[in-house]
Amino acid sequence: MNNEDVLADVEKHANAIIRVCSGYQPAYGLLVIRPDFSCLNPVHATLDSAFDTPPTAELGTYILGRLPAELKLMVLRELDILSFFRFRHVSRRARELSTGLWEYNLVAKHGREGLRGLLRAGLAHRFTICDLYQPLITEKCSTCDAFGGLLFLLTAERCCFTCLQSKAHYHVISPRIYAMLSVIHPARLNRKSIPSLRTVSGRYTLTTTPVNPPKRLILAEHATQALLAAKVIKEDVIQVLRSQGDEQRQRYMATTLYPWYNLKNARPEYGAGCRGCQPPRGLYLDDQAFSARGFLSHFSQCAEAQRLWAESEGGTGPLGKPECARPYSFHSFFFSNWLAI
Ligand SMILES: [Zn+2]
Ligand SMILES: [Zn+2]
Incomplete structure (x- = not known):
């Protein structure tokens, strides 16, 4: 494929190219603190929602209760995560107010690994919800230009492997x-x-x-x-x-693993490897993870990924095998978060 054809294909068939040519989760996901969704799922509903019954009491007659809603939310943004959860447990009104904080809502829905990681590590009192929100909506590693699929808990920074x-x-x-x-x-x-x-x-x-x-x-x-x-x-x-x-x-x-939340299409991404570049059978730690956007840019330079795409007849035919195919049997839960941009 010449360069112009590749760029035209990327423009026209971005989703199909991602589906055909990317997909496996790089092996570093097996090394770091891993999210245990069986543990997280039962508490998920309580994390990002208020009670069904509407609150009957206010937040008190003193300062906080009298503040306009915007100022109350500003106060909540300044609370460390531990204090934020303590406040959330005070009353139905407090829970309703804290659930309405956009940054918290997004972190509770898509950045639970970060919340759980900081709480279990005894570091939650050192960071605010916004400290977790910023890396959640940031695609790149904080020290280089590559996609970062990890959160370093001691500084709450997004980083690459x-x-x-x-x-x-x-x-x-x-x-x-x-x-x-x-x-x-x-x-x-x-x-x-x-x-x-x-x-x-x-x-x-x-x-x-x-x-x-x-x-x-x-x-x-x-x-x-x-x-x-x-x-x-x-x-x-x-x-x-x-x-x-x-x-x-x-x-x-x-x-810990930490997805990137793409605000443009409202989707979380854990990052995935290129099937064209995947190494021979076995787990290799130098696998590079890409965001969907980063993968499309990589695709335009990866001859093997382009060959897989050409063999798939526009994503309609059977998927071609990479030169050194290996099964991708682990972390299947990541793929549901990956297949669209
Ligand atoms: Zn990096
Ligand atoms: Zn590649």
Whole structure:
């Protein structure tokens, strides 16, 4: 196919191209904290709706009850997530008001992994609903230009798997090891109130040997900044930490899958790989995930995806097999969120 034909096809058959040429979920989804929908579904209805019975009481006769609705919503946007949920439990009126907050409603519907991740990690008091809303409506990784299918819980940033693995910014470490490497007493670290993440059990590996996570993890950058500012450590600690490296799997323990919500077509996307580029059988961690928009741009340069498209006769014929086909049997729940732009 020449370039003009490809661009014409992308314009005319965008949905069909995505259906034929993309689809499998890159393997990194198996490594990070994974959403358990069987756990989330029973509470889903209570998260994004108010009670059927209308409220009979106001929010009180003092300041909050007297504020106009817009100002009440502004106050709610400033609450940390833990306080937000406590407020939501106060009364039917409070629940009705908080359900009406657009940012909360979207996060409760499509960003539940983020809410659950922060609550379980003991970090919910450090972030507001808007801190989760912003990455939810942002397609790209916060440190590069690629699609980011993950949420890094210690900073509530969207990131891609490549950056999560390689950037020093995502270096996490157990407080005990940090104290040992920087030669300070662990109590001095605790006194600095550095955000720490409570880990949850999981595999965090593609091998059969499960990993025992440390109880807590901190971001090395947070600890270094706080201790340098307090003159507890010297700059040379940064070098020590760098030379020591970190355990990659601990980064996965601080990260969860997080869909991107496309405001233009009101659809969540988890990202999917290109069937033309998919590697030989087996799980490979360097698979790249694309948003629907990003995939169409990739398609115009991927000869193998174009070949699959040509073989499918405009999406009407049988799907062609990629050169190195592998079955995609896991995470089938992602596909329902993917097939349209
Ligand atoms: Zn990135
Ligand atoms: Zn490709």
